[in-house]
Amino acid sequence: MQIVILGAGQAAASMAAKLRALGHQGGITVIGDEPIPPYQRPPLSKAYLLGKMPLARLTLRGPEWWAEQDIRLLTDTTGFSIDRQARQVQTSAGAVPYDQLALTLGARPRRLPPGMGGDLAGLHAIRNLADIDRLRPELQAGRDLVVIGGGYIGLEAAAVARMLGLRVTLIESAPRILARVAAPETAAMIRKLHESHGVTICESTALTRIEGSQRVEGVRLADGRLLAADLAILGIGVDPETEVAAQAGLRIENGIACDSHGRTSDPAIWAAGDCASFPWQGQRMRLESVGNAIDMAELVAENMLGGGRDYQPKPWFWSDQYDAKLQIAGLGHGHDRIVTRPGDGAHGGSVWYFREGQLLAVDALNDARAYMVGKRLIEAGRSPDAERVADASVPVKDLLA
Template identity: 70%
Template sequence: MDILIIGGGQAAASMAAKLRALGHDGAITVIGDEPVAPYQRPPLSKAYLLGDMPVERLTLRGPEWWDEQKIRLMTGVRAMRIDRATRQIETTDGRFAYDQLALTLGAAPKRLPAGLGGDLAGVHTVRNLGDIDRLQPQLVTGRRLVVIGGGYIGLEAAAVARKLGLDVTVIEAGARILGRVASSETAEMIRALHRDHDVHILENRTLARLKGDARIETVQLSDGQEIPADLVVLGIGIAPETALAADAGLALDNGIACDAQGRSSDPAIWAAGDCASFPWQGERVRLESVGNAIDMAELVAANMLGAGQDYAPKPWFWSDQYDAKLQIAGLNAGHDRVVKRAGSDALGGSVWYYRGDRLIAVDALNEARAYMVGKRLIEAGRSPDPALVADPDTAVKELL
């Protein structure tokens, strides 16, 4: 059985490795459009952007591993069309046949249209290695950076820029930073962290356009305010890569719509990672995280070989900003109660999300023990009394 994997990221590397580990001895080909082998993405907007991690440490597998495993890795090759009738992929390097096809295409950053100044020099996104290699040399002490979007990616870029000595302003269109992903209590801890590092945060302020003569000069807000800028980082969200699947007529629903086993609407085509949505706990979800990319890819590998297992994710995420670490367990969607627990220092603390009487997620800033306890409770389906969570006299380990 010939297996073809389209996409050259974490999910692709994990799937290929799992296929071999499970004993598949047929051909495996991985095709990615970036010119480099699969690499870690989380350090891009943190240690790598800061200059603390060399590019060699980003690489997931060295060239000798691909050779030893007899996995064909093709970099710098773009998949253009899926021919489902003949089970072939048309690429910039020819056509390739498959018996089973996996789409691990990831997601792409949203960009501003040219009419709003999105094509000006000095306007950057933060998603892949090429993005960071273009941005990093521009992060020079004393320059003025404006970050559009107060989500995790934008805030991580802001933290790196401040550590490098830039003047940083964050513009958030919503009422507060992290409005789509975290509670106001978590947002307040992160806001305080950035203000302690002299980042200017402007919330409930929408962008009108970016202005400049070929290169960014000012950021104009909808209220008429203009903020001088030498650089702009766009952190306005990402969208799953679905164009290839859509062109092939596969079902889409917040990404490539898969069943619980990772199979698309075509039984010979699978998907995993940021580009794939799947049913879970009565809802259709799509998770953007390294943990999901690895776990779902490995499950799909097993199911390609006939395991027939449903995916039951254990969501976890993290964000490094300055010397602080925010760790997240579970999904807070649909919560109706939030309990704040004080941290061991002024900058830390944890936020516990409940839906009814059920604990569904925990955010922990500089509180690794609270994160680990919360994660264990969520995965075990156990929910401590919110009053005990909030009580500073209750040691967090007692919640177990």
């Protein structure tokens, strides 16, 4: 059986490794449009951007591993279309036949609408290695940077820029940073952290356009203000990469729609990672995280070989900003109560999300013990008493009792 994996990121590497570990002896081909083998993406906007992690350490598997596992890796190769009847992927390197196909295409950064200066030099997105390699030389001490978007990518970029000595202003059109992904209490901790490092955060602040003739010279706001800018970073979210799937007639619903096994509307085609949506607790869910990419890809590998298992996600995330680490377990959507618990130091503590007494999620800033306890409780389906969570005199480990 010939298995083809289109898209060469974390999910692809995990799926290929799992297929071999499960004993698949047939052909495996991984197709990616970047010129290097699959690599880690989270360090791009952190350690790699700071120059603390070399390219060699980003790579998930060395060249010898792919050869030893007899996996065909096609880098610098674009997959244009899928011929479902012939079971072939049309690529820039020619047609690649498959018996089963997995789509691990990831997501792409959102861009500015036409007429807003989105084509100016000095405006950067952060998604892949090429994006970071273009940005790194521009992060020079004393320059003015405007970060557009107060999500995790924008905040991480702001932290790196401040550490490198740039003057940083971050603008967010919503009433607060992290509005889509975190409680106000978590956002307040992160805002305080950034302001203590000299970042100017402007919330409820909409962008009109990026000003400049050839490259970024300033950022015009909806209230008429013009922010000085030598460069700008666009961090307004991502969209799942679905174009090839849609052209092939696969069902698209908040990503490439899969069933609980990871199979798309074509029984010979599967999907995993950022591009895939799946049924979960009566809704259709799509998760953008390393954990989801690994877990879903390994499940799909098992199901390709007849496993027949449902995907049960165990969401976890993290974000490094300055010397602080934010760790998140679970999903807080639909909560009806927030409980905060103090941590150690000026920038630390945890935020606990409950719905009808059930623990949904924990955000922990510089508080690894709270994160681990919360994660264990969530995965076990157990919920501590909210009043005990809020009581700092109760040791966090006692919440497991």
